[in-house]
Amino acid sequence: xxxxxxxxxxxxxxxxxxxxxxxxxxxxxxxxxxxxxxxxxxxxxxxxxxxxxxxxxxxxxxxxxxxxxxxxxxxxxxxxxxxxxxxxxxxxxxxxxxxxxxxxxxxxxxxxxxxxxxxxxxxxxxxxxxxxxxxxxxxxxxxxxxxxxxxxxxxxxxxxxxxxxxxxxxxxxxxxxxxxxxxxxxxxxxxxxxxxxxxxxxxxxxxxxxxxxxxxxxxxxxxxxxxxxxxxxxxxxxxxxxxxxxxxxxxxxxxxxxxxxxxxxxxxxxxxxxxxxxxxxxxxxxxxxxxxxxxxxxxxxxxxxxxxxxxxxxxxxx
Amino acid sequence: xxxxxxxxxxxxxxxxxxxxxxxxxxxxxxxxxxxxxxxxxxxxxxxxxxxxxxxxxxxxxxxxxxxxxxxxxxxxxxxxxxxxxxxxxxxxxxxxxxxxxxxxxxxxxxxxxxxxxxxxxxxxxxxxxxxxxxxxxxxxxxxxxxxxxxxxxxxxxxxxxxxxxxxxxxxxxxxxxxxxxxxxxxxxxxxxxxxxxxxxxxxxxxxxxxxxxxxxxxxxxxxxxxxxxxxxxxxxxxxxxxxxxxxxxxxxxxxxxxxxxxxxxxxxxxxxxxxxxxxxxxxxxxxxxxxx
Numbered sequence: 219x220x221x222x223x224x225x226x227x228x229x230x231x232x233x234x235x236x237x238x239x240x241x242x243x244x245x246x247x248x249x250x251x252x253x254x255x256x257x258x259x260x261x262x263x264x265x266x267x268x269x270x271x272x273x274x275x276x277x278x279x280x281x282x283x284x285x286x287x288x289x290x291x292x293x294x295x296x297x298x299x300x301x302x303x304x305x306x307x308x309x310x311x312x313x314x315x316x317x318x319x320x321x322x323x324x325x326x327x328x329x330x331x332x333x334x335x336x337x338x339x340x341x342x343x344x345x346x347x348x349x350x351x352x353x354x355x356x357x358x359x360x361x362x363x364x365x366x367x368x369x370x371x372x373x374x375x376x377x378x379x380x381x382x383x384x385x386x387x388x389x390x391x392x393x394x395x396x397x398x399x400x401x402x403x404x405x406x407x408x409x410x411x412x413x414x415x416x417x418x419x420x421x422x423x424x425x426x427x428x429x430x431x432x433x434x435x436x437x438x439x440x441x442x443x444x445x446x447x448x449x450x451x452x453x454x455x456x457x458x459x460x461x462x463x464x465x466x467x468x469x470x471x472x473x474x475x476x477x478x479x480x481x482x483x484x485x486x487x488x489x490x491x492x493x494x495x496x497x498x499x500x501x502x503x504x505x506x507x508x509x510x511x512x513x514x515x516x517x518x519x520x521x522x523x524x525x526x527x528x529x530x531x532x533x534x535x536x
Numbered sequence: 537x538x539x540x541x542x543x544x545x546x547x548x549x550x551x552x553x554x555x556x557x558x559x560x561x562x563x564x565x566x567x568x569x570x571x572x573x574x575x576x577x578x579x580x581x582x583x584x585x586x587x588x589x590x591x592x593x594x595x596x597x598x599x600x601x602x603x604x605x606x607x608x609x610x611x612x613x614x615x616x617x618x619x620x621x622x623x624x625x626x627x628x629x630x631x632x633x634x635x636x637x638x639x640x641x642x643x644x645x646x647x648x649x650x651x652x653x654x655x656x657x658x659x660x661x662x663x664x665x666x667x668x669x670x671x672x673x674x675x676x677x678x679x680x681x682x683x684x685x686x687x688x689x690x691x692x693x694x695x696x697x698x699x700x701x702x703x704x705x706x707x708x709x710x711x712x713x714x715x716x717x718x719x720x721x722x723x724x725x726x727x728x729x730x731x732x733x734x735x736x737x738x739x740x741x742x743x744x745x746x747x748x749x750x751x752x753x754x755x756x757x758x759x760x761x762x763x764x765x766x767x768x769x770x771x772x773x774x775x776x777x778x779x780x781x782x783x784x785x786x787x788x789x790x791x792x793x794x795x796x797x798x799x800x801x802x803x804x805x806x807x808x809x810x811x812x813x814x815x816x817x818x819x820x821x822x823x824x825x826x827x828x
Binding site for chain 2: 266270271272410480481
């Protein structure tokens, strides 16, 4: 395990989270087209940061920094990391951040068409997922995490495997993120959001509650002694509750927004917080899902045999 | 067959082919000319009697209080215009300003043709849109199709002009302080095109683009006047901003030859209005705009 690599991966994941906040501030302030050109801003590397140009160019500066950090991380992984699949993920992260930059430029050049803006927001979350995964995979707890004893793995037998529950939760959250991104970009601050999309997003929230709630509670019930699993499960549940309240507050403030003369707080702050918390829910669920695959894995015949052998030995000793 | 015979045979064949080719070509030009003249059908200018449509726009009830605008994001705006407030509803003594009044459709008395069927020349003079005190002046304006709009920046800061039409080409351009005027025009009639500044999100203006010159914007006293209207019967529309796409009121008027017809409108409490709702699309901007 390379501690330096892990710390740098964590840094990149944190920087990406900050970038998601910076991007959300652009949307909430309606600053997406504060400068019509790309990659320069009004023909300059460092324009005067007034008005909404502060948010748009600020976002570009943070994005450039994350891009640079990702390049360094990829080189770091390729030079220090021996696991081939982690190396491939590092290259994927680099491709994703470049694609994300190009999507950002494209959406400005085409004047924010809904499909491109939504794709930009969605890829942002996917890229964040990738950086979080790299941080997880390079961590000591991951590398040194032992497989759970057979008797714990055997609790999966006859029940819906936990990794399926967690994967379903992850997919549900990702779909909800897409709906949320579409909703946010479907109307500017001075117009009401389309009712159908609002309802779809509310429906998606219910689906996330069911999916993530089931997965997290199942972890807590079946493996209450395994902190490697219960910590992300508890964190996911807490973040989910916070996100639901933020979602309600975001809707209420956004409902009043067309009556305002300009984008104002608390609407800006709450909608940005809702996006950020959504990213954290996603990240925590990724961590939980990856960890269930790591320690539970697939219940193979050998595990069953080990379990039976354990039962025999344990019973005979008792 | 001797050589001379062969030469004559080849020549005859070539000439025959040429004759055949000319026989398969287009018909006589006279027919084409006639057809194109009939098919083209160019509009003619109106030369008959004209009148005037005038009136006053009132606002019933208590108008909403203008909201204070937070200009902290750009100090220049606060210095030049410290008391900047919203201007979506400007009412003086019960009279409403910034209402766009136009003749939507109708037929002339002379010739019984639709008003849109006549040719209306595009004015050579440009209409000015000024960014002054971080505020568009005028707030509502009208132009004819292809008429030049000259956009100037009178502020010591940078502005960004972004019209968001539905029928015309959308564009977005930055204009620093001291930059030359930006000259643009719209080729299709559209009522009304919202204009925003992506740098200063409180800035809004509306541009009505008309095929005909029969439009006006009510002044501070609520009054408007549309001159040179061909005598006939028309639908007059008064549009004001508000809601998703504005609010309209319509009226049928008969314009006399060399006379004036009154068309007074009222908005506000108790005044029946038609709120315009844009077509409800699930994904309103999925299509990628195509540059012409």
